[in-house]
Amino acid sequence: MQYLLIIYGEEKAWSTMSETERGKMMADYGAFTKEIIASGHFKGGNPLQSISTATTVRVRDGKSVLTHGPFAETREQLGGYYLVEAKDLDEATGIAARIPGSRVGSIEVRPVQPMGTM
């Protein structure tokens, strides 16, 4: 079964980190990603650019309405994701707990519904 591990954190925290801390975080992410590729869990994943680059689209009465910024203004923002293959929720949450961002933010674990079953 596939799970999307959605990484939430405070963007501000990232920008206030020292150069060394940021370097360590990047290195940890690199190592973690290599590990789950090697173990076969990795199906996809990327960091996202800053919320300042986000645009939200809604279609109302047939018309596209664009607003700048993320869908919701919250203290923690969506910063990236991994798509992983795991045999059950325990394995998926176990992988989520190894994401470096889980130490400073939160990881939401959501099972993916395969397209064919909708």
Next chain:
Amino acid sequence: MRSAPEIIEQTYREERPRVLATLIRVLRDFDLAEEVAQDAFAAALEQWAVDGIPDTPAAWLFRTARHKAIDRIRRRIKFTEKQAELATIVDVESDLSGDEQEPALLEDDRLRLFFTCCHPALPLEAQVALTLRTVAGLSTDEVAAAFLVPPVAMAQRIVRAKAKIRDARIPFRIPPEEALTDRVEAVLAVVYLTFTEGYAATSGDVVIRKDLCAEAIRLARLLLCLLPGRGDVTGLLALMLLQDSRRNARVDADGDIVLLEEQDRSLWDRAQIDEGLALVPDALRGPPPNAYAIQAAIAALHAAATTATRETTDWAQIAGLYEVLARMNPSAVIELNRAVAVAMADGPAAGLALLDRVEAEGRLVDHHLLPAARADLLARLGRTVEARAEYVQALERVNNAAERRLLLRKLASLGP
């Protein structure tokens, strides 16, 4: 002499949770497992009434459930043609063959069911509902009545929980060693919540709901059979046995609360006390070190005393145990209990000083327990005017009707 249907009904109630646990493992589907268990029961009612109850009812139920499961899955396949369903049939044929069910394997299934129902990915209230429904075998209506929730709302809560188990694939397994203590703690929290809801009902008009207490004790006994030698499980069972042993003395004929120092100790359940006391040393020895064992040790000191006075109850040791507990698990309620024990050992002024500290830290400010405890100690010091004001404050915050009556009684006893 009971009628045949009654005996069948009772046999089924005893066997159902066991059969259901294994069906859930093999079928990987709570709803299908429940339907199949229901089918097997219907068949049992019919056939046992004619042939009598078989020597091994569980084996009979497994054999029947196996046929019923295959029927139901075959019917599903007609609609869906799913590979997964075909794979389940293979599992049913190999894992549910009837006579050769290993007792140890069946026990493991019951334990797995505990861990799945009490999985931390489920909301706590759903964990409790699902555990009582599936592990304890209560009906949805019984669970709803126990928690004073409308049956429809309780049914929805259970349906949502089962859907999450299926859709997020919450596993049906015994957690690995490194996660075991945390997960056992989650199971124990559900069992103890069931007990405390029965022992000190947070709402409604009665203080004790004995059926819930008995159910929680039954679950803890089962858990101790499945996980022998664990200090935390032993501790919780001991604690509940000792607390529950006082049930008949804790409330008078009018449903009013009787305080520990005023209880008629001849009403305490001696057999239950003996059983609880025998468990305390094992609970304290652990592993792991746990708060239930310390609380059980406190309850044991009360149970061993003939009165609540300083002469027969070892209040100094009780205060010391509360201190251990507070270090293990910092909480204002524990500090409050410690203050009461210190007041019994060293006098009300010493207890009051500790309560002042809890209040100064701004904890428990909205709870009736703090002003109620302050009022008790102030009254014993003869500071009646202050005591009265504290009781009035406690009355503004209390929710349970019997606790309210107790506070009113104490207020009245201060005189005009």
